[in-house]
Amino acid sequence: MALVNENYLKLPGSYLFSEIARRVNQFKTTNPQADIIRLGIGDVTRPLPPAVIEAMQKGVEEMRSPETFRGYGPEQGYQFLIEKIIENDFVPRGVELSVDEVFVSDGAKSDTANFQELFGVNNIMAVTDPVYPVYVDSNVMAGRTGMFNNDKGQYEGIVYLPCTEENGMKPSLPEKRVDMIYLCFPNNPTGMTLSKEELKLWVEYARENRSILLFDAAYEAYIQEEGVPHSIFEIEGAREVAVEFRSFSKTAGFTGTRCAYTIVPKEVMVYDSKGKAHSLNQLWLRRQTTKFNGASYPVQAGAVAVFSQEGKLQIKETINYYMENARIIREGLQGAGYKVFGGVNAPYIWMKTPNNMGSWEFFDQLMEGANVVGTPGAGFGANGEGYFRLTAFGTRENTLRAIERIRTRM
Numbered sequence: 259m260a261l262v263n264e265n266y267l268k269l270p271g272s273y274l275f276s277e278i279a280r281r282v283n284q285f286k287t288t289n290p291q292a293d294i295i296r297l298g299i300g301d302v303t304r305p306l307p308p309a310v311i312e313a314m315q316k317g318v319e320e321m322r323s324p325e326t327f328r329g330y331g332p333e334q335g336y337q338f339l340i341e342k343i344i345e346n347d348f349v350p351r352g353v354e355l356s357v358d359e360v361f362v363s364d365g366a367k368s369d370t371a372n373f374q375e376l377f378g379v380n381n382i383m384a385v386t387d388p389v390y391p392v393y394v395d396s397n398v399m400a401g402r403t404g405m406f407n408n409d410k411g412q413y414e415g416i417v418y419l420p421c422t423e424e425n426g427m428k429p430s431l432p433e434k435r436v437d438m439i440y441l442c443f444p445n446n447p448t449g450m451t452l453s454k455e456e457l458k459l460w461v462e463y464a465r466e467n468r469s470i471l472l473f474d475a476a477y478e479a480y481i482q483e484e485g486v487p488h489s490i491f492e493i494e495g496a497r498e499v500a501v502e503f504r505s506f507s508k509t510a511g512f513t514g515t516r517c518a519y520t521i522v523p524k525e526v527m528v529y530d531s532k533g534k535a536h537s538l539n540q541l542w543l544r545r546q547t548t549k550f551n552g553a554s555y556p557v558q559a560g561a562v563a564v565f566s567q568e569g570k571l572q573i574k575e576t577i578n579y580y581m582e583n584a585r586i587i588r589e590g591l592q593g594a595g596y597k598v599f600g601g602v603n604a605p606y607i608w609m610k611t612p613n614n615m616g617s618w619e620f621f622d623q624l625m626e627g628a629n630v631v632g633t634p635g636a637g638f639g640a641n642g643e644g645y646f647r648l649t650a651f652g653t654r655e656n657t658l659r660a661i662e663r664i665r666t667r668m
């Protein structure tokens with residue numbers, strides 16, 4: 259008799275975005291005429307930049323001839339891409355990395371979910387609340403948490419760091435010692451950022467407590483304001499305590515193409531029960547070489563074009579397009595009397611629901627009344643209750659129509 263991994267039974271029936279898709283499909287079945295605008299899941303709508311398409315096509319073409327055909331690539335990613343990543347994303351910010359500290363993958367979702375495997379099951383983990391659900395769910399699956407407490411809307415055994423209106427959506431340091439801390443800035447879902455000084459406190463905390471910061475920077479390309487850190491490694495000492503997740507998905511339209519990378523500096527250590535230090539970089543390499551065979555060659559060939567001169571210009575244009583959407587949503591909602599956060603250095607707008615309405619209730623009302631789909635804040639954690647997330651990744655036309663409908667029909 260095959261026994262189940264009972265940790266899976268602690269999870270809600272479906273993943274947040276699958277649940278939203280299910281509700282939308284159900285609504286569409288009973289309302290086939292409804293013209294639904296989807297600003298729920300953060301999926302991009304602009305096509306891949308022409309420079310990327312061209313490079314990918316060339317990559318595919320190379321697979322045609324025996325001379326240029328490539329089979330298995332390095333699990334860690336091709337050096338030609340890793341060098342460009344370091345040269346363009348880190349060196350200009352004063353961050354030096356060696357090529358074996360960058361691990362190219364097929365997505366930051368899988369990397370952030372998989373990375374926890376390297377840590378002991380008894381580690382105490384901390385997450386912000388609200389939070390991107392992948393960090394929590396993957397740790398639940400691994401058995402690093404207790405049961406879900408329905409009254410609190412939280413798992414036992416996780417240290418939640420509330421991000422509320424009172425603290426400006428910025429988490430405070432944990433009151434008790436924690437071992438693993440997930441941080442995402444610019445934040446999904448609140449769209450807020452931390453300053454260098456604020457991030458420095460986390461690095462200091464991690465150094466004092468020998469904890470590890472799992473820093474998700476998937477949205478760094480959306481930072482518009484000067485002085486907001488793009489990488490945790492801009493903070494002195496972070497190389498000893500932090501891992502950073504990056505993605506081409508939101509930066510360059512790779513949500514369907516899949517390419518990302520994770521930075522694991524060689525100084526980061528984890529400890530065994532005898533107190534002996536082990537290199538997280540070596541452990542991640544061991545994990546990836548065993549369980550992953552690398553992102554495909556044409557995809558990595560395409561990703562490298564993100565760093566070409568034309569690629570950079572094309573990406574900038576796309577990011578500006580989405581950030582104009584963000585402005586339209588932010589100002590449109592403010593004009594209609596809603597309280598909003600984010601949308602300045604991030605493609606997410608976090609709004610307070612009207613009259614303290616529950617976020618799933620608002621989800622239903624918005625879908626039924628305005629045929630606009632967003633993401634209920636409660637889906638990101640207990641402190642997300644009473645909030646709602648809209649993404650700036652829609653088309654301009656749909657963004658304008660959605661705001662108009664919210665203003666006139668809600």
Ligand code: MLT
Nearest residue numbers: 298299300301367390446
């Ligand atoms: C989101 O909507 O939060 C994102 O699409 C999630 C993701 O990138 O996996």
